[in-house]
Amino acid sequence: MNEASTDLPIEEVSSSQPSSEPPPRAPSTEPQSTPPDAKQTPRQKALAAVLESFESKSPIEGTIIGWNKGGFHVSLAGIGAFCPRSQVELGNPRNPAVYMDKVFPFEILEMDELARRIVVSRKGLLSQEREGHRERLRKEMTPGAVLEGRVDSLSPFGAFVDLGGGIRGLIHVSELSRRRIENPEEAVSVGDEVKVQVLKVEKGGKRISLSRRALEPDPWEGIEERLQRGSTFEGKVIRHTDFGIFIEVEDGVEGLLHSSQLTVDSSASNEALAPGQTVTGWVREVDSDRNRLSLTLREVPTGDPWDGIADRYEEGSVVEGQVEQSSRHGFFVALEPGLTGLLPFSAVSAPAGRRREDAYRPGQKIQVSIMELDKKRRRLSLGLEGDRAAGSKADIHAYGKTQPGSGLNAMAAAFEKLQQQ
Numbered sequence: 001m002n003e004a005s006t007d008l009p010i011e012e013v014s015s016s017q018p019s020s021e022p023p024p025r026a027p028s029t030e031p032q033s034t035p036p037d038a039k040q041t042p043r044q045k046a047l048a049a050v051l052e053s054f055e056s057k058s059p060i061e062g063t064i065i066g067w068n069k070g071g072f073h074v075s076l077a078g079i080g081a082f083c084p085r086s087q088v089e090l091g092n093p094r095n096p097a098v099y100m101d102k103v104f105p106f107e108i109l110e111m112d113e114l115a116r117r118i119v120v121s122r123k124g125l126l127s128q129e130r131e132g133h134r135e136r137l138r139k140e141m142t143p144g145a146v147l148e149g150r151v152d153s154l155s156p157f158g159a160f161v162d163l164g165g166g167i168r169g170l171i172h173v174s175e176l177s178r179r180r181i182e183n184p185e186e187a188v189s190v191g192d193e194v195k196v197q198v199l200k201v202e203k204g205g206k207r208i209s210l211s212r213r214a215l216e217p218d219p220w221e222g223i224e225e226r227l228q229r230g231s232t233f234e235g236k237v238i239r240h241t242d243f244g245i246f247i248e249v250e251d252g253v254e255g256l257l258h259s260s261q262l263t264v265d266s267s268a269s270n271e272a273l274a275p276g277q278t279v280t281g282w283v284r285e286v287d288s289d290r291n292r293l294s295l296t297l298r299e300v301p302t303g304d305p306w307d308g309i310a311d312r313y314e315e316g317s318v319v320e321g322q323v324e325q326s327s328r329h330g331f332f333v334a335l336e337p338g339l340t341g342l343l344p345f346s347a348v349s350a351p352a353g354r355r356r357e358d359a360y361r362p363g364q365k366i367q368v369s370i371m372e373l374d375k376k377r378r379r380l381s382l383g384l385e386g387d388r389a390a391g392s393k394a395d396i397h398a399y400g401k402t403q404p405g406s407g408l409n410a411m412a413a414a415f416e417k418l419q420q421q
Contacts, residue, residue, distance in 0.1 A: 042077075042078070043078060043079075045077075046076065046077040046078050046079050047079060047115055049076075049077060050076055050077075050079050050108065050111070050115060050118065051111075051115070053107075053108055054108040054111050057107065058107075059105040059106065059107055059125055060076055060105070060106055060107075060108065060120075061076075061077075061103055061104070061105055061106070062074040062075060062076045062081060062083075062103070062104065062105075062106045062120060063075045063101065063102070063103050064083070064099045064100060064101070064102055064104070065100075065101070066100075067096040067099075067100075069085075070082075070084060070085060071083050071084040071085040071086075071087070071088070072085070072088055072096070072099060074106065074120055076106070076118070076120070079115065079118065080118070081106070081108075081118035081119065081120045082117075082118065082119055082120070083106065083119075083120045083121060083122065084119070084121070086123070087109075087120070087121035087122060087123045088121075088122050088123070089122070089123065089126070090123060090126050090127060090130065090166075104122055105122070105125055106120035106121060106122055106125070107120065107121055107122075107124055107125055108120055109121050130164075130166055133164045133167075134166065134167060137163060137164065137167055141167075141198060141201050141208065142198065142201070143198055143199060143200060143201065144197065144198065145197070145198045146195060146196070146197050146198075146215065147163055147195070147196055147197075147198065147210075148163075148193065148194070148195050148196075149161040149162055149163040149164065149169070149193075149194060149196060149210075150162050150191065150192070150193055150194070151188050151189065151190055151191060151192045151194060152168070152190065152191075153190060154184045154185060154188070154189075154190060155184070156173075156183070156184075157172060157173055158170050158171050158172040158173050158175075158176070158184055159171045159173075159176065159184045159187075159188050161194060161196060161210060163208075167208070168208070169196070169198070169208035169209065169210040170207075170208065170209060170210060171184075171188075171194075171196060171210045171211060171212055172209065172211075174213075175199070175209075175210070175211035175212060175213045175214070176188065176212055176213065177212065177213055177216065177252075178213050178216050178218075178219055178251070178252030179248075179251050179252050180238060180248065180254065187212070188212075194212060195212070195215060196210040196211060196212055196215070197210065197211050197212075197214040197215055198210060199211050199214070216252075219250055219251060219252035219253045220252075220253060220288055220291045223253065223286060223288050223293070224286050224288050226250075227249065227283050227286055227293065228283065228286070229283055229284065229285060229286065229300065230282060230283065230300045230301065230302040231282070231283050232280060232281070232282055232283075233247075233249045233255070233280065233281055233282070233283055233295060234249070234278060234279070234280045235247040235248050235249035235250075235255070235278070235279060235295075236248050236276065236277070236278055236279075237273055237274060237275050237276060237277045237278075237279060238254060238275065239275060240268060240273075240275070243258060243259060244256050244257050244258040244259050244261075244268075245257040245259075245268060245273060247279060247295060249293065249295075253293065254293070255283075255293030255294065255295040256292070256293065256294060256295065257279075257281070257295045257296065257297065258294070258296075261284065261294075261295065261296035261297060261298060262297055263297045263298060263363075264298075264322065264323065264324050264325065264362040264363040266297070279297070281295055281296055281297040281298075282295070282296050282297075282298070282299055282300040283295060283296075283300070284296045284300055298337070299337040300337060300338065301336070301337045301338035301339075304338075305336060305337065305338040305339040306339070306375055306378055309339070309373060309375060310373065310375070313335070313370050313373060314370065315370050315371065315372060315373055316369065316370060316371075317369070317370050318367055318368070318369050318370075318385045319335055319367070319368060319369075319370065320335075320365055320366070320367055320368075321333035321334055321335045321341070321365070321366060321367075321368050321382070322334050322363065322364070322365050322366075323360045323361065323362055323363065323364045323365075323366060324340060324362060325362055326357055326360075326362075327342075329342065329344055329345065330342050330343050330344040330345045330346075330347075330348070331343045331345075331348070331359075331360055333366065333368055333382055335380070339380065340380070341368070341370075341379075341380030341381060341382040342379075342380070342381060342382060343368060343382040343383070343384070344381075345357070347382075347383045347384055348360075348384070366384075367384070367385040368382040368383065368384060368385065369382065369383040369384065369385055370382065371383045
C-alpha cells in the first residue's frame, strides 16, 4: 500500500462505509442478566477482545494495512490501531512494503476509554521471543550440536550465520565445504538457510564457531575401492608447493604429485601443469587412514615387476631403456614401469669437452646391456651395448660349460676377478 493509506481513520478500518452505531462507551461494571456476548455485534466483540488484551496484557493479532512516516496502521479485527515505526522491529524496520497485509501478534501499549486511540507494539513480544530462543540455544549450544540458521553476511574469511534470538556464529572459509574454496561466495550466499554443527563456544557464548563441512559426507570413505594402486586418474591442478603439485581428483579429495613423479621430460613450470589445468596420470599409493593420496605421471606397474624377471631379461642381453635422471653414481634407466637400473658413470664415455654427467638427458632412449640381476636385493646393474670388457655372469657360466671338468678354467677365473672389481 502507498502513502494514500495514511488517510484512513484509525478508529475504523474494516469498512469504507460510515458506521451508524453510536461511539463505543466504556464497559459497564454493573451485573448483566444475559451473557455479555449474547447480543453483541461483531464490532462489539472485537472491542471486547481489545479490552481483554489491554487489561490482561496478553497479545492480540493484528493486520498491518498501511503506513506513514511515523509508523503503521493496524487492524485489530476491524478496530483501528497504530504501531509506531520504532515498535515494529527490534532493530531498524525494513522496507514498509514487507509488512503490508501481514498478520502479527501485538501488545497494546495505550488505549483511551472510548478505544478511539490505540497504540500497539511488536517490539516487546519480539524481545520476549528472542530471549526465549536464546535460552533454548544456550542449552543446545554445545560442541557437536546441529543447528539451523540463515547466512546474514559474508567476509573474506567466512560466513556469519544468524541462529535466531540475536545469536550469530561464524563458519570459517575452511569449514564451509570439504571442497577447497578460496572465497565464501563459492559455497553460500546471503539469505541461504543452512544446517551447521557447533565446533566451539567461547567467551560465554559471544564467540561461536560453526561448520557445514562436518555435516557433509566424508569423500575419503571407500576411497580405496574407487582409486586403487596402478589405476588411472583425471584431476584438476589446485596449487603448487616447493615439493610438488596438489591435484583434486574428486570433490574434496586431493592427491600429491611429488616433483620426483613428473615425467622425465617435464617440469612443474609447464603450462600443462598450471593451476586449473586438467591432468591424467596414475595412482601410486592410497592411505585412507591418513587421507593421503600419492600420484604420478609415470606409469605404475599393476603387479610386482620383479616377479618372473629372469624370464624377461637375461644377463648379457641388450635392451632399450629410457633415462630417468642422473645421480652421484650414474644414470638411472627405466626398462619398464617400476623396473629401473643403474648405468654407472664408469661405463660412460664423456662427450668431447663435456662431463660424463652430460652424456644423456632425461627422457632419452638408449641401448643398455644387462650386467647383473639381483632379485634378492632388487638391484639391476647396466652397461652400454658392446661393453663386454668386464664380462657378465652369463658369459662366465656359458664359457665354463664349454670346458672339461666341473670348475672354471683360468679364463673364466679372470672374468670372475674382473666382475668382482
